Amino acid sequence: MRLAILGAGDVGRSVTDLASEYGHDVVALADSTSAAIDANGIDVESVLQRKADTEPVGTDDPSAVFETEYDVLVEATPTTLGDAEPGFTHAQRALEADRHVVLANKGPVAERYEEIRALEAESDGSLRFEATVGGAVPVLSTIEDEMPRNVTAVRGVLNGTVNFILTRMAVEGLDYEHVLAEAQDLGVVEADPSFDVGGTDAALKFVIIANVLADGGFSLEDAAVEGIQDIPGSALDLAAEDGRTIRLIGEATRDGVRVGPRLVPENSALAVTGTRNVVQIETRNAGSLHSSGRGAGGPETATAVLSDVGRLSLL
Amino acid sequence: MANGSSGWGDISTETDGGVRTYTVRLELVDEPGELLDALAPIAENGGNLMSIHHERGNITPRGHIPVEIDLGCTPDRFDDIVEKLRENGVNVIQAGSERYGEEITLVLVGHLIETDLSDTILQIENKASAAVLDVSVAAPEGTSDISSARFRLAIDSGRSDEVFETIRSIGTEKELTIIEPLLGGEA
Numbered sequence: 246m247r248l249a250i251l252g253a254g255d256v257g258r259s260v261t262d263l264a265s266e267y268g269h270d271v272v273a274l275a276d277s278t279s280a281a282i283d284a285n286g287i288d289v290e291s292v293l294q295r296k297a298d299t300e301p302v303g304t305d306d307p308s309a310v311f312e313t314e315y316d317v318l319v320e321a322t323p324t325t326l327g328d329a330e331p332g333f334t335h336a337q338r339a340l341e342a343d344r345h346v347v348l349a350n351k352g353p354v355a356e357r358y359e360e361i362r363a364l365e366a367e368s369d370g371s372l373r374f375e376a377t378v379g380g381a382v383p384v385l386s387t388i389e390d391e392m393p394r395n396v397t398a399v400r401g402v403l404n405g406t407v408n409f410i411l412t413r414m415a416v417e418g419l420d421y422e423h424v425l426a427e428a429q430d431l432g433v434v435e436a437d438p439s440f441d442v443g444g445t446d447a448a449l450k451f452v453i454i455a456n457v458l459a460d461g462g463f464s465l466e467d468a469a470v471e472g473i474q475d476i477p478g479s480a481l482d483l484a485a486e487d488g489r490t491i492r493l494i495g496e497a498t499r500d501g502v503r504v505g506p507r508l509v510p511e512n513s514a515l516a517v518t519g520t521r522n523v524v525q526i527e528t529r530n531a532g533s534l535h536s537s538g539r540g541a542g543g544p545e546t547a548t549a550v551l552s553d554v555g556r557l558s559l560l
Numbered sequence: 561m562a563n564g565s566s567g568w569g570d571i572s573t574e575t576d577g578g579v580r581t582y583t584v585r586l587e588l589v590d591e592p593g594e595l596l597d598a599l600a601p602i603a604e605n606g607g608n609l610m611s612i613h614h615e616r617g618n619i620t621p622r623g624h625i626p627v628e629i630d631l632g633c634t635p636d637r638f639d640d641i642v643e644k645l646r647e648n649g650v651n652v653i654q655a656g657s658e659r660y661g662e663e664i665t666l667v668l669v670g671h672l673i674e675t676d677l678s679d680t681i682l683q684i685e686n687k688a689s690a691a692v693l694d695v696s697v698a699a700p701e702g703t704s705d706i707s708s709a710r711f712r713l714a715i716d717s718g719r720s721d722e723v724f725e726t727i728r729s730i731g732t733e734k735e736l737t738i739i740e741p742l743l744g745g746e747a
Binding site for chain 2: 400471475476477478479480482483484486487489491494505506507508509515
């Protein structure tokens with residue numbers, strides 16, 4: 246497949262880097278200011294080097310990407326809330342041109358699910374978005390394999406940053422502020438942590454899952470969201486005395502989305518440690534399925550993008 | 561066990577089609593046939609005997625033998641059973657303190673002491689109809705700061721949603737964060 250990649254952050258760069266390993270060519274890579282385009286495949290090494298040197302990735306205009314001959318548009322620009330722009334318009338342009346779209350950007354499927362699905366229905370192209378939920382952990386493809394109507398609920402930990410903080414708090418007996426500062430020093434947490442610790446990031450993922458289960462109907466504002474900012478170390482200590490721990494758990498069903506700190510047994514499959522993610526997919530006929538792994542990171546998320554591309558190439 | 565102090569007259573809600581589990585404590589004279597006579601009103605009034613604990617080694621102050629019986633029935637039938645037992649001359653020491661089907665643990669966070677912890681416990685017992693089995697409090701920064709409390713509650717089977725909803729509203733009123741257990745699935 247010929248890939249046109251929008252967004253040259255960790256994910257976009259990793260997809261660019263790994264595409265050839267998966268048998269695909271990258272014909273375009275663009276960030277918000279410039280693009281490298283070559284119908285025969287861009288010179289990946291030099292393009293990534295330029296980006297690493299904070300030079301423009303190429304000499305073309307980003308909008309020229311849409312004029313290129315490509316099979317799959319990989320949308321890996323930052324997630325935005327509300328109108329989910331510019332990701333939504335990028336996906337729209339590709340679908341209207343009858344191309345496939347693979348999203349790493351959560352915005353369009355979390356905030357404008359019905360619209361983007363309607364565009365897909367009109368298009369000869371297909372839309373896939375495995376990378377938007379749980380990075381390398383196969384969540385949506387598992388739901389797809391089980392068929393959404395046979396999945397009754399999905400629960401889990403889908404924010405590694407928060408999980409890292411809670412794990413450190415529990416293990417070291419430290420308070421939230423202390424661990425947060427440490428995590429920021431380590432670069433695990435953004436300077437503005439509210440998107441993660443407030444539960445928004447996890448909520449977006451569970452909104453996407455609910456949309457898949459119910460075929461639409463949800464956006465972030467439909468989710469009940471609580472973060473971990475108010476949890477003192479003493480709460481984790483008390484939980485531990487009783488063989489439990491606290492995790493930021495999301496739940497998605499056809500009826501709603503809820504994200505908040507919850508008590509789980511320490512030996513539970515959902516009590517993952519560090520930055521790991523985990524989901525429990527409750528099915529009607531096959532009990533619960535669990536998947537766990539790295540939910541973030543460039544190469545990890547890129548593998549989810551590339552597995553989507555692989556599924557599209559089978560169509 | 562969560563034998564609350566509430567009498568059987570307190571039972572006001574039915575949640576599972578009516579059949580509940582009750583415990584009655586009786587005093588029996590230590591004579592042959594006494595136990596059988598005591599059990600008859602239960603079976604005759606549609607009660608389902610679940611367990612009988614005959615405390616032979618344990619004599620009450622009146623020189624009788626205490627017997628604890630667990631049975632399942634609807635609340636109105638339970639009233640009949642207790643009435644019949646008393647009519648038959650059986651000394652019913654305690655009737656109807658409900659057995660609770662589920663134990664749940666949750667953690668409350670906030671200004672627990674300043675918002676009157678004992679009142680919070682009372683409200684959980686009364687409004688949420690839960691038996692507070694134990695409470696463990698941690699206030700490392702002192703009682704005037706944020707503290708945490710772990711509650712172990714006994715609730716009737718199948719009522720967890722209702723109980724959590726009530727506790728959430730108590731929490732909202734007192735500005736407490738409620739960390740609920742994850743139920744459902746194989747948590």
